[in-house]
Amino acid sequence: MSLKQLNRVLIRFNPAQPGSKSIKEFVARCGAKKAKTSNPECVVKTQLSVKSIEPTVTVEYANGYKDVFHTRNLTAEQIVNSIKDRRDLLDSQVLLKKNGVTENDKFDSDWGQAGCFQPRIWTSVEP
Numbered sequence: 001m002s003l004k005q006l007n008r009v010l011i012r013f014n015p016a017q018p019g020s021k022s023i024k025e026f027v028a029r030c031g032a033k034k035a036k037t038s039n040p041e042c043v044v045k046t047q048l049s050v051k052s053i054e055p056t057v058t059v060e061y062a063n064g065y066k067d068v069f070h071t072r073n074l075t076a077e078q079i080v081n082s083i084k085d086r087r088d089l090l091d092s093q094v095l096l097k098k099n100g101v102t103e104n105d106k107f108d109s110d111w112g113q114a115g116c117f118q119p120r121i122w123t124s125v126e127p
Contacts, residue, residue, distance in 0.1 A: 001029040001080050003039035005062045005087040012047045013055035013071075023055045025076035059083055061090055 003009070009030060013023045029035060030044045057069040057079060067086060069079055 001032065001035045001038075002084070002087070003030070003035050003042040003044070005090045006039060006042045006059060006083075007062055008058075008060040009042065009044045010047065010058040011045070011056075012049065012053060012058075014049045014051065014053055016050075017052060017055070019072040020055050022074055022076045022079065023057065023071045026057060026071070026079050029076060029080065059086075061086065063090060063093070065090075 011023060011027055011030070013020045015024065027046055055071045057071055059067045059069070061067075065086075067083070069082060071079055
């Protein structure tokens with residue numbers, strides 16, 4: 001797992017609660033040497049609770065956006081892939097900005113209109 005484009009990751013869960021297996025695996029991936037070396041500035045914090053809480057991963061990206069992932073019904077791979085998808089989008093935005101494309105520029109496209117629907121598994125919070 002890469003922590004590139006991430007400022008902070010907050011992982012909250014009750015380890016004794018059913019449905020916490022994937023988030024435990026996610027914690028291990030975030031703590032791996034490869035993840036830490038991908039962005040040493042990223043702060044990864046784990047909050048354990050003895051109360052019955054919804055297991056969540058809150059990610060703050062370099063541009064200030066925050067995503068909250070509700071992980072009870074997700075695999076660790078789905079969590080990682082969702083974060084990667086957002087990181088890839090941020091990488092694209094950085095490249096567009098470097099090449100003079102602004103947020104006010106409009107593009108006409110029918111991409112994604114062919115009936116493809118992927119359910120959102122995260123909640124975005126804009127800065």
